Amino acid sequence: MVKILFFVTAGFLISVSSYAKELTVTVNGMVCSFCAQGIQKKLTAQAAVKAVDVNLNNHLVKVDLKDGQDLSDPTITQILTEAGYSVSKIERN
Amino acid sequence: MRVTGKKEGLAMKSRHLKGFIAAGVMIVSINANAMLVAYEDSLGIMGVNQSFHNELFLNYSLTPHFAVGERNIRFVTTDGVKQFFVPEADFLIYRWNNPDSQANFYAGGGYGAESFMSQTQGVAMANVAADWESRKYYLDAEFQSLIANDTREYNSAKFRAGFAPYLADFNELSTWFILQFETMPFVENNLFLTPMIRLFYKNVLVEIGADFQGNFMFNYMIHI
Numbered sequence: 001m002v003k004i005l006f007f008v009t010a011g012f013l014i015s016v017s018s019y020a021k022e023l024t025v026t027v028n029g030m031v032c033s034f035c036a037q038g039i040q041k042k043l044t045a046q047a048a049v050k051a052v053d054v055n056l057n058n059h060l061v062k063v064d065l066k067d068g069q070d071l072s073d074p075t076i077t078q079i080l081t082e083a084g085y086s087v088s089k090i091e092r093n
Numbered sequence: 094m095r096v097t098g099k100k101e102g103l104a105m106k107s108r109h110l111k112g113f114i115a116a117g118v119m120i121v122s123i124n125a126n127a128m129l130v131a132y133e134d135s136l137g138i139m140g141v142n143q144s145f146h147n148e149l150f151l152n153y154s155l156t157p158h159f160a161v162g163e164r165n166i167r168f169v170t171t172d173g174v175k176q177f178f179v180p181e182a183d184f185l186i187y188r189w190n191n192p193d194s195q196a197n198f199y200a201g202g203g204y205g206a207e208s209f210m211s212q213t214q215g216v217a218m219a220n221v222a223a224d225w226e227s228r229k230y231y232l233d234a235e236f237q238s239l240i241a242n243d244t245r246e247y248n249s250a251k252f253r254a255g256f257a258p259y260l261a262d263f264n265e266l267s268t269w270f271i272l273q274f275e276t277m278p279f280v281e282n283n284l285f286l287t288p289m290i291r292l293f294y295k296n297v298l299v300e301i302g303a304d305f306q307g308n309f310m311f312n313y314m315i316h317i
Binding site for chain 1 (some may be wrong): 131132133135156157188189190191192193194197226227228260261262265267293294295296298299315
């Protein structure tokens with residue numbers, strides 16, 4: 001019984017942790033506040049997104065995801081392309 | 094003869110009143126969103142205000158490469174005050190996204206109306222613009238051509254170079270020093286060199302400057 005409980009709990013924890021909580025996206029062409037605003041607006045409109053933080057100095061966009069939610073790399077790339085920019089790297093934390 | 098003179102006087106007062114109202118609407122409309130094309134589903138309001146030129150441009154980007162808009166222009170030409178109301182379509186022909194910079198090439202055009210001395214006629218408009226900017230430097234070139242049905246042409250060109258004295262992040266106020274060279278052959282003193290300061294915070298941009306002939310300039314741009 002203890003073993004079963006252990007495996008169920010471990011399985012649950014592994015499945016939850018398999019979702020990245022935060023994505024860090026390196027964006028090309030993001031040089032001004034209008035760019036940042038457009039990117040923030042587009043990403044914030046996604047149901048899976050809790051918060052977006054844009055860092056113009058490092059060309060980085062940090063996307064905080066809701067619990068149990070995810071955004072695939074192709075989806076992120078598409079969103080940023082529609083905002084007018086290109087993605088050079090996506091990291092999952 | 095006197096009646097005709099009185100009528101002309103009234104008509105002139107009416108024209109001046111219309112001009113003031115149009116200029117007022119252009120200046121007061123700050124609250125209502127322009128690069129020629131911005132991100133999908135965005136609204137842009139842009140205003141240019143100089144003593145010889147007022148412009149209000151509203152546009153909506155349907156895609157990252159295509160926008161529709163309406164441009165209202167008031168020029169104090171050597172013939173008098175002329176107003177243009179032009180619905181237009183604009184295209185982002187190409188964008189170069191680099192890690193530290195961005196460059197764009199835009200083109201657009203439309204067909205609308207010119208109003209002058211209570212007469213209205215059709216007018217065609219074409220514009221092209223190219224810019225390059227990094228977080229520290231900025232270059233811009235714009236050409237606009239308005240051709241009225243009576244074949245009169247109103248061609249203008251604008252070149253800009255600017256730099257930011259410090260790097261500001263998204264939540265900070267960004268400041269730019271810009272020098273603009275502008276040519277408008279159809280207005281008096283048709284060459285203008287205007288140093289200006291640009292203040293940029295989130296989705297609001299304002300520019301304040303004055304040319305060497307003493308004409309003040311106030312421009313704004315808002316993206317929603």
